[in-house]
Amino acid sequence: MSSRQQRIQTLYEISLAIRSRETLEETADQALAAYLQKLNCSVGAVFRITPTADAGELSLAASIPANPERNELFCRARDRLGTLVQASEMQPASSDAGTRVRQQNSATETTQQASAQYTFEEPLPVAERVDDTGEYHLMELPGFGVLLLGKRGGTIDPRTVSSLTPPNEKLAQACRSTLTERQLREQRDRFEAVFAAIPEPVVNVVVENGTERIVRANKAFQETFVGDERSIRGQDLNELVVPDGQSANTEGLVEALNRGRPLESELKRNTISGNRHFLFSGVPVTAGEKAEYFGVYVDITEQKQRQQTLEKLYDAAQELLGERSRQEVCTHAVEVIESVLEYPAVSIHLYQRASEALEPVAVSEQAREKLENEPAGYTDRETIVWRAYENREPVRLDDTRQFEGTFQSEDSSIKSVLVLPIGRHGVLITSASEPNAFDDRDMYFLRLLSQSVEIALDRATSEDGLRTIQRAVRDALRADTHEEMAERVLEDLPDVLDLPVAGIWKYQPASQQLQPVRQTEQAAELVGDQPVLSKGKSLAWEAFAEGTTSVVPDASDLDGAHNSKTPIKGEVSVPVGDFGVLTAGSTHKDSFTELDAEILQVLGTNLEAIAEVIDTRQDIDLLDQVIARILRHNVRNTLTPISGYASKIVEEAAEPISGYARRIVDDCEKLEQTAAHARKMRKVVQNRDQITTVSLGTTVRSAAASIDEEFTDGKLVSRIAETPDVTAHPELETAIRHLIRNGFEHNNSDTPRVEVVVEQLPNGPTVSVIDNGPGIDTYELDTLDEHGESALEHGSGVGLWIVDRIVNYSEALLEFETDATGTTAEIAFPSHADVATDG
Numbered sequence: 001m002s003s004r005q006q007r008i009q010t011l012y013e014i015s016l017a018i019r020s021r022e023t024l025e026e027t028a029d030q031a032l033a034a035y036l037q038k039l040n041c042s043v044g045a046v047f048r049i050t051p052t053a054d055a056g057e058l059s060l061a062a063s064i065p066a067n068p069e070r071n072e073l074f075c076r077a078r079d080r081l082g083t084l085v086q087a088s089e090m091q092p093a094s095s096d097a098g099t100r101v102r103q104q105n106s107a108t109e110t111t112q113q114a115s116a117q118y119t120f121e122e123p124l125p126v127a128e129r130v131d132d133t134g135e136y137h138l139m140e141l142p143g144f145g146v147l148l149l150g151k152r153g154g155t156i157d158p159r160t161v162s163s164l165t166p167p168n169e170k171l172a173q174a175c176r177s178t179l180t181e182r183q184l185r186e187q188r189d190r191f192e193a194v195f196a197a198i199p200e201p202v203v204n205v206v207v208e209n210g211t212e213r214i215v216r217a218n219k220a221f222q223e224t225f226v227g228d229e230r231s232i233r234g235q236d237l238n239e240l241v242v243p244d245g246q247s248a249n250t251e252g253l254v255e256a257l258n259r260g261r262p263l264e265s266e267l268k269r270n271t272i273s274g275n276r277h278f279l280f281s282g283v284p285v286t287a288g289e290k291a292e293y294f295g296v297y298v299d300i301t302e303q304k305q306r307q308q309t310l311e312k313l314y315d316a317a318q319e320l321l322g323e324r325s326r327q328e329v330c331t332h333a334v335e336v337i338e339s340v341l342e343y344p345a346v347s348i349h350l351y352q353r354a355s356e357a358l359e360p361v362a363v364s365e366q367a368r369e370k371l372e373n374e375p376a377g378y379t380d381r382e383t384i385v386w387r388a389y390e391n392r393e394p395v396r397l398d399d400t401r402q403f404e405g406t407f408q409s410e411d412s413s414i415k416s417v418l419v420l421p422i423g424r425h426g427v428l429i430t431s432a433s434e435p436n437a438f439d440d441r442d443m444y445f446l447r448l449l450s451q452s453v454e455i456a457l458d459r460a461t462s463e464d465g466l467r468t469i470q471r472a473v474r475d476a477l478r479a480d481t482h483e484e485m486a487e488r489v490l491e492d493l494p495d496v497l498d499l500p501v502a503g504i505w506k507y508q509p510a511s512q513q514l515q516p517v518r519q520t521e522q523a524a525e526l527v528g529d530q531p532v533l534s535k536g537k538s539l540a541w542e543a544f545a546e547g548t549t550s551v552v553p554d555a556s557d558l559d560g561a562h563n564s565k566t567p568i569k570g571e572v573s574v575p576v577g578d579f580g581v582l583t584a585g586s587t588h589k590d591s592f593t594e595l596d597a598e599i600l601q602v603l604g605t606n607l608e609a610i611a612e613v614i615d616t617r618q619d620i621d622l623l624d625q626v627i628a629r630i631l632r633h634n635v636r637n638t639l640t641p642i643s644g645y646a647s648k649i650v651e652e653a654a655e656p657i658s659g660y661a662r663r664i665v666d667d668c669e670k671l672e673q674t675a676a677h678a679r680k681m682r683k684v685v686q687n688r689d690q691i692t693t694v695s696l697g698t699t700v701r702s703a704a705a706s707i708d709e710e711f712t713d714g715k716l717v718s719r720i721a722e723t724p725d726v727t728a729h730p731e732l733e734t735a736i737r738h739l740i741r742n743g744f745e746h747n748n749s750d751t752p753r754v755e756v757v758v759e760q761l762p763n764g765p766t767v768s769v770i771d772n773g774p775g776i777d778t779y780e781l782d783t784l785d786e787h788g789e790s791a792l793e794h795g796s797g798v799g800l801w802i803v804d805r806i807v808n809y810s811e812a813l814l815e816f817e818t819d820a821t822g823t824t825a826e827i828a829f830p831s832h833a834d835v836a837t838d839g
Contacts, residue, residue: 004602005466007157007159007160007163008462010038010039010160011163011164011166011167012459013034013038014031014034014035014038014039014164014167015166015167015170016034017030017031017033017034018030018031018034018167018170018171018174019174020174020175020177020178020181021174021178022178023178023182024048024061024062024175024178024179024182025061025062027174027175027178028046028061028062028171028175029062029064031046031171031174032044032045032046032062032063032064033064035147035149035167036064036149039149039151039156039160040151040154041149041150041151041156042073042134042150042151042152043063043064043065043068043071043073043074043136043148043149043150043152044063044064044147044148044149044150045060045061045062045063045064045068045074045077045078045147045148046060046061046062046063046141046145046146046147046148046171046175047059047060047061047078047081047145047146047147047148048060048061048144048145048175049085049118049144049145049146051118056085056086056118058078058081058082058085058145061145061175071150072130072133073130073133073134073135073136073150073151073152074136074148074150076128076130076136077128077136077138077148077150078148080126080128080138081138081146081148083121084120084121084122084124084126084138085118085120085121086118086119086120086121120140124138124139124140124146125137125138125139125140125161126138127161129155132153133152133153134150134151134152134153134154134155135150135151135154135155135156136148136149136150136151137149137150137156137161139161139164139168140168141168141169141171141172141175142168142169142172143172143176144172144175144176145172145175147168147171199220200220200296200297200298200299201217201218201220201221201223201224201225201278201296201297201299202217202218202220202221202294202295202296202297203215203216203217203218203221203237203294203295203297204216204217204285204292204293204294204295205237205292205293205294205295206290206291206292207250207253207254207257207290207291207292208290210250210251210254211236211238211250212236212237212238212248212250212253213234213235213236213237214232214233214234214235214236214237214240215233215292216233217232221297223272224271224272224297224299225240225241225269225270225271225272226240226272227272238250240270241269241270241271242269242270243268243269243270243275244270246268249265253282253291253293254291256282256284257282257284257291257292257293258291260284261284262281262282262283262284263280263281263282263293264279264280264281264282265279265280266278266279266280266300266304267279267280267297269297276299276301277299277300277301277303277304278297278298278299278300278301279297279298279300280295280296280297280298281295281296281298282294282295283295283296306441309340309341309445310445310448312336312340313336313340313445313448313449313452316332316333316336316340316449316452317449317452317455317456319332320332320333320336320452320453320455320456321455321456321459323456323460324460324463325460325464326350326361326425326457326460326461326464327361327362328460329453329456329457329460330348330350330361330362330453330457331361331362333348333362333428333449333452333453333456334346334347334348334362334363334364336449337364337428337430337446337449338364341442341445341446341449343430343432343442343446344364344365344366344367345364345366345367345370345414345430345431345432346363346364346367346428346429346430346431347360347362347363347364347367347375347428347429347430348360348361348362348363348422348426348427348428348429348453349361349375349377349378349385349426349427349429350422350425350426350457351389351424351425351426351588351591352377352498353498353499353500353501353586353588353591354494354498354500354522355377355379356379356586356587356588357377357378357379358377358378358385358386358389358426358427359377360375360376360377361426363375367431370413384397384403384417384419385419385427385429388419388420388421388427389421389426389427390590391421392421392423393421394418394419394420394421394443394446394447395417395418395419396417396418396419396438396443397416397417397418398416398435398436398438399415399416399435399436400414400415400416400417400435401415401435413433414431414432414433415432415433415434415435415437416431416432416434416435416436416437416438417429417430417431418430418431418438418442418443418446420443420446420447420450421450422450422453422454422457423454423457423458423593424593425453425454425457425458425461428446428449428450428453430446458595461595461599462595462598462599464496464497465496465497465595465599465602466599466602468492468493468496468497469599469602469603469606471492472488472489472492472493472603472606473603473606473610475488475489475492476488476489476606476607476610477610477613479610479614480614480617480618481614482506482517482579482611482614483517483518485607485610485611485614486504486517486518487518489504489603489607490502490503490504490518490519490520493520493584494520494521494522497599499520499584499596499600500520500522500523501520501522501523501526501527501568501584501585501586501587502519502520502523502582502583502584502585503516503517503518503519503520503523503530503582503583504516504517504518504519504576504580504581504582504583504607505517505530505533505540505544505580505581505583506579506580507544507578507579507580507581512534512535513532513533513534513535514532514533514534514538514540514541514544514580514581515532516529516530516531516532517530517580523585526567526568526585526587527566527567527568533581539552539555539571539573540573540581540583541581542573543573543574543575543581544573544575544576544580544581546575547575548575549572549573549574549575549597549600549601549604550571550572550573551570551571551572551592551593551594551596551597552570552571552572552573553569553570553589553590554569554570554589554590555568555569555570555571555585556568556569567587568585568586568587569585569586569587569588569589569590569591570585570586570588570589570590570591570592571583571584571585571586571592572584572585572592572596572597572600574597574600574601574603574604575604576604576607576608576611577604577605577608577611577612578608579607579608579611579612582600582603582604582607584596584600635671635672635675636672636675639668639671639672642664642668643664643665643668643669643672646661646662646664646665646668647661647665649661650662650665677798680734680798680802681798681801681802681805683731684729684731684734684802684805684806684809685805687729687730687731687809688729688805688809690729690730691727691728691729691809691810691811692727692728692730693725693726693727693728694725694726694727694728694732695723695724695725696722696723696724696725696726696758696765696767696829697720697722697723697724697758698723699728699732699733699736700718700720700736700756700758700767701718701720702733703733703736703737703740703756704716704718704740704756706737707737707740707741707744710741710744711744711752713752714744714747714751714752714753714754715751715752715753715754716740716754716755716756717753717754717755717756718755718756718757719755719756719757719758720756720757720758721757721758721759721760722758722759722760722765723758724758724760724765726765726810726812726829727810727811728806728810728812728829729806729807729809729810731802731806732806732810734802734806735802735803735806735807735827736756736767736769736827738799738800738802738803739769739803739825740754740756740769741799742771742799742800742825743769743770743771743773743823743825744771746773746774747771747772747773747774748773748774749772749773751772752771752772752773753771753772754769754770754771755768755769755770755771756768756769756770757770761828762831763828763830763831764828764829764830764831765828765829765831766826766827766828766829767826767827768824768825768826768827769824769825769826770822770823770824770825771822771823772821772822773822773823775818775819775822775823803825807827810829811829811830812827812828812829812830813827813828814826814827815828
């Protein structure tokens with residue numbers, strides 16, 4: 001996994017841990033635990049900043065460790081933060097401003113509201129190295145406070161710090177939500193203390209011998225639980241309101257009343273309209289012999305339904321994040337809207353650059369039935385659907401009959417419409433056949449879901465993009481030229497990454513221009529031939545020269561555009577190192593997101609590496625041809641006459657001249673042998689990718705047959721119990737032949753013996769070559785760990801080097817074992833199951 005992918009995964013896991021909890025301390029503490037674990041930090045804290053008259057009052061919401069006073073990084077960071085916070089047009093929230101910096105280990109005190117804002121004397125984030133202790137970072141939590149992260153004995157990657165903005169914003173939102181929820185709970189408690197003023201069902205009850213007897217009840221109680229005005233005085237309250245099969249907790253109620261404390265609980269009670277959920281508050285009246293209380297029933301049925309809906313939407317959001325493709329995300333989202341929110345007519349349309357339309361990708365069954373086919377894509381940008389998409393704001397039509405704009409719907413029965421943007425991906429549309437079908441509650445739930453869909457689509461788009469880049473890179477690596485590389489890459493971009501208009505340029509130093517290499521078919525249809533780009537005359541040149549990616553919402557409005565009349569609006573230009581530049585365009589302005597740019601940046605980085613590989617490969621191929629000619633012709637043609645003349649001198653001259661000539665002959669033979677070894681080694685390396693399927697038994701028989709006649713004084717035995725097929729280098733027979741010959745050549749036994757065994761073992765097929773010689777010298781085995789040029793120096797070790805490379809290219813394992821009885825060389829091939837798993 002690349003560092004960027006790891007960073008994305010880390011941010012995602014941190015983000016999952018961030019959510020609003022029961023208290024501010026719990027919310028901040030759980031988030032801090034995730035930050036510290038995923039970023040390997042040693043200390044962390046969340047500070048809340050409350051605006052005051054002359055500065056921002058700083059309070060500690062949570063910290064890890066819980067008592068950080070002895071932590072030097074924490075203290076330095078806290079002191080630094082105290083000097084950074086300042087007021088900005090303050091209106092104090094309370095007269096008791098407190099001190100400038102006040103630490104508190106509890107975050108449960110009542111939140112204060114203020115219309116003022118605070119600022120920082122230095123822009124955040126701020127980082128400082130504290131001697132040899134470590135490093136801390138202070139990062140803003142917008143609208144709430146500051147996040148402190150410290151790392152003892154190390155540093156935090158700046159790229160990671162800069163990418164923490166989204167989770168930091170989410171943490172700030174979670175903390176603000178927790179404070180708001182706490183305020184609501186406190187207000188509810190006060191509200192329930194004066195329950196008599198609330199027009200809710202209220203009943204006065206006295207407990208007699210364990211029975212709750214009704215003394216009196218208000219009109220709302222009568223209407224809710226009785227249905228008429230008949231007297232219910234003296235009746236058993238539980239017989240009237242407790243559903244069948246449920247028990248009343250009278251003992252717990254009496255115990256609370258006897259302590260003089262109110263009792264609050266959620267209850268399910270039987271009403272004239274069926275069972276409903278209530279928030280019950282029991283407030284004691286007197287503390288006499290009989291327990292008496294006033295009970296108020298606040299109907300929370302819709303709230304419970306809302307809560308259940310939110311829980312289902314939360315679960316759905318988690319499931320959406322698990323979908324792998326954009327299609328799966330949208331299909332699942334439509335199913336959730338149908339099943340959870342119970343909106344039958346719904347569809348999701350995603351923006352497609354190829355058609356410049358909002359195309360339907362997921363449609364509910366009812367919506368499809370109404371139209372009698374798949375809905376058409378939205379191409380008219382004057383429609384409310386495009387308005388919602390371009391403005392990134394929901395659009396609600398309560399009655400389409402009174403709407404004078406453009407809706408573009410084939411279904412005339414539609415009376416209400418709700419359109420919500422899904423970020424820059426597309427829109428979610430739900431409709432109904434009656435007017436005023438959608439209210440604020442519907443808007444709220446659908447907005448939550450659309451945000452979840454946006455996050456899931458971001459993730460799916462990113463993962464799809466990375467997978468596409470991986471495939472494109474693997475394919476492009478097989479290219480022999482830059483033109484072929486560009487062709488292979490641009491072949492996948494239109495469909496998979498939705499980049500139909502794209503092109504690649506290559507920098508030519510001689511002309512100091514970006515010369516066109518390749519463009520997509522739609523780009524050619526749209527703009528014609530790729531232009532040559534010169535210095536200072538195009539956005540692509542600026543991106544190449546500055547080495548930075550540029551995302552332009554509307555290129556036609558910029559002075560730096562190559563063609564001011566270009567149909568291209570949105571444009572992304574990505575530098576490809578020193579090679580050139582990659583561009584993608586769209587006829588729709590503001591068409592590209594930062595996510596698009598990031599994906600293309602990854603592709604650009606890979607293209608730069610591939611271009612270098614192609615250049616290097618071409619250089620190597622040229623050198624290989626030169627070396628091959630030297631080994632095949634120049635060396636042989638030169639050595640032959642030298643060796644011949646020297647042999648003649650050996651025959652005719654006297655010593656010491658004949659001795660000198662004999663050395664020349666020996667050196668020529670050694671040099672020729674070295675050249676022959678080099679040719680063999682070159683052939684093995686050249687064919688390293690030519691893996692083929694061979695019969696192990698047939699290969700061993702052939703190798704043994706070719707060696708048998710060379711060593712008539714020895715004995716060669718073959719035991720082939722199985723004849724499995726293996727995938728191997730085409731020179732596998734050469735490797736086995738080398739091992740057999742080595743068993744005879746280095747055997748000083750009176751009766752040299754070599755045995756070749758083929759077996760099918762549980763871990764895979766094996767070939768064992770066993771001899772009764774003294775074993776292989778250590779210096780020859782050392783050649784297996786050396787480069788080819790070092791192996792050539794050993795001479796006799798070349799054979800083992802060739803064997804080792806052939807086995808290695810065959811993805812097999814070569815092992816040698818020597819003892820007093822001889823040497824065993826074993827080649828172990830992986831089983832087919834292992835190969836399938838690896839593949």
